[in-house]
Structure formats: C-alpha cells, structure tokens
Amino acid sequence: MAEKAYRRIEEMIVMRELQPGTMISEAQMGTELGCGRTPVREALQRLKLEGYVDVHPRRGALVTSVDVLKQLELLEVRRSLEDLMARLASLRATGAERRRLLALATEITVAAETGSRLDFYSANKEIHELTAQATHNETFVKTIGPVHGLSRRFWYAYIGEEQLRTAAKLHADVVTSVAHNDANAAVGNVEKLMDFLESLTRMAIDRRT
Numbered sequence: 469m470a471e472k473a474y475r476r477i478e479e480m481i482v483m484r485e486l487q488p489g490t491m492i493s494e495a496q497m498g499t500e501l502g503c504g505r506t507p508v509r510e511a512l513q514r515l516k517l518e519g520y521v522d523v524h525p526r527r528g529a530l531v532t533s534v535d536v537l538k539q540l541e542l543l544e545v546r547r548s549l550e551d552l553m554a555r556l557a558s559l560r561a562t563g564a565e566r567r568r569l570l571a572l573a574t575e576i577t578v579a580a581e582t583g584s585r586l587d588f589y590s591a592n593k594e595i596h597e598l599t600a601q602a603t604h605n606e607t608f609v610k611t612i613g614p615v616h617g618l619s620r621r622f623w624y625a626y627i628g629e630e631q632l633r634t635a636a637k638l639h640a641d642v643v644t645s646v647a648h649n650d651a652n653a654a655v656g657n658v659e660k661l662m663d664f665l666e667s668l669t670r671m672a673i674d675r676r677t
Contacts, residue, residue: 469503469504469507470506470507470510470511470514471511472501472503472507473497473498473501473503473507473508473510473511474510474511474514474515476501477492477497477501477508477511477512477515477520478515478520478617479589481515481520481521481531481621482589482617482620482621482624483585483586483589483624484624484625486531487531488531488532488533488534489530489531489533490530490531491524491527491528491529491530491531492512492521492528492529492530492531493528494508494509494512494528494529512529515529516529517614518614518617518618519532519614519618520532520617520621534621534622534625534626536622536626536669536672536673537673539619539622539669539672540666540669540670540673542615542618542619542622543619543662543665543666543669545615546612546615546619546662547658547659547662549608549611549612549615550658550661550662551655551658551659552603552608553599553600553603553608553612553658554599554642554645554646554651554654554655554657554658555651555654555655556602556603556604556605556608557599557600557602557603557646557654558645558646558649558650558651558654559649559651560602560603560604561602561646561647561649562602565598565601565602566646566647566648566649567647568598569595569598569599569602569643569644569646569647570643570644570647572591572594572595572598572643573639573640573643573644573647574640575587575591576588576591576592576595576636576639576640577636577637577640579591579636580632580633580635580636580637581633581636583629583632585624585632588632588636589620589624592620592623592635592639593616593620595639595643596612596616596620597613597616599642599643599646600612600613600616602646619665622669622672623635623665623668626668626672627668631668634664635661635664638657638660638661638664639661641657641660641661642654642657642658642661645657
C-alpha cells in the first residue's frame with residue numbers, strides 16, 4: 469500500500485494535480501487513495517527524501533516548487549548514470565525486457581503524436597524503470613530512481629507539445645538501441661537526449677531571468 473500511495477502521489481505532483489504550495493493531509497489522501505494514514509505517511513517520507521515535499525509535523529506535507537537551476541546540477545549527474553545504464557542494459561537485458569522496450573518505443577511515440585501527456589508520462593516512467601531494471605544491478609536501480617523522478621517533475625512543468633514529440637523520438641531511439649544490444653548506438657542516443665534536456669533547461673532558465 470505504501471508503494472501504491474507513493475506512485476500515485478508522485479504522479480499527482482508530476483502531473484500538477486497537486487500544485488507547488490499545496491498542503492497534503494495524510495488523512496485526506498488516505499481516504500482518496502483507499503488506504504490508511506500509515507502508507508501515506510511512508511510515501512510522503514520517501515517523497516521528502518526525493519525533494520517532492522517538505523513534511524510538517526501535525527500539519528501535513530507541503531508540495532515543493534520546481535527548482536530550475538538545480539536541474540542543471542541534476543543533469544551533470546544524470547549524464548554519467550544514463551551512459552552507464554545504456555551500456556549495462558544493452559548487454560544484460562533479457563529477451564522479455566528487450567521486447568517490452570521495443571513496445572514502449574512505440575507507445576511513447578504514439579502518446580506524443582496524439583498529445584496525451586498522461587500516456588507519455590506512463591510510457592516515460594516505465595522506460596526509465598525497465599531500462600534501469602535491465603542493468604540487473606540493484607544498487608544502480610536505487611541510485612537512478614530518484615534522479616529520474618526529479619527530472620520527470622521538471623519535464624512536465626516546462627515541456628510543450630513540440631518538445632513532447634522530440635523527446636519521444638529521443639527516448640525511442642535510446643531504448644531501441646538497447647533492445648538491439650547496440651551499446652555504442654545507445655550511448656550516442658543518450659548523449660543526444662541529454663543535450664536536448666540541457667537545452668530545454670537553459671531555455672527555462674532564460675525565460676525566468
């Protein structure tokens with residue numbers, strides 16, 4: 469139940485159903501999700517560690533704002549992690565994981581073409597989780613998970629429809645290379661994706677200055 473609560477609250481924050489500055493009540497959220505306060509409390513503590521909320525005892529959890537400047541710091545870390553993930557997943561992915569990655573390449577492309585941000589979110593999140601899983605390195609999975617989560621939050625706060633299609637193609641290129649066991653192509657496509665994310669971040673910063 470705590471995992472279910474975590475995933476749903478994260479989705480609500482990323483998709484801006486819960487706006488920055490919103491105070492989340494454990495009791496109210498528990499009622500909405502059909503679970504007790506304990507799973508919600510555990511989920512909020514996890515989200516606090518990942519920077520999504522600030523927990524205030526006896527008051528609830530406050531949804532934090534998106535810090536655009538910190539995205540550049542995050543991307544510096546993410547570049548090397550994504551490079552490693554592409555290499556390891558290309559070598560270690562199982563047949564089932566490769567088939568699912570190819571299916572996700574199609575799903576994220578279709579989501580972008582139809583303009584469905586929720587479908588894009590779902591495909592994007594599964595791509596991140598499955599590619600990390602395909603490294604078959606538990607420490608790596610735990611390390612990159614929060615990085616992906618914070619990146620998704622920034623992404624949905626600032627991305628437009630045109631960028632959605634570009635992002636879909638770049639993600640599809642990465643996972644297709646991984647699925648085809650082409651580590652060199654996967655790393656090259658990761659670099660293109662990271663360059664795109666950095667350019668989007670710098671554009672967001674310029675708009676705020």
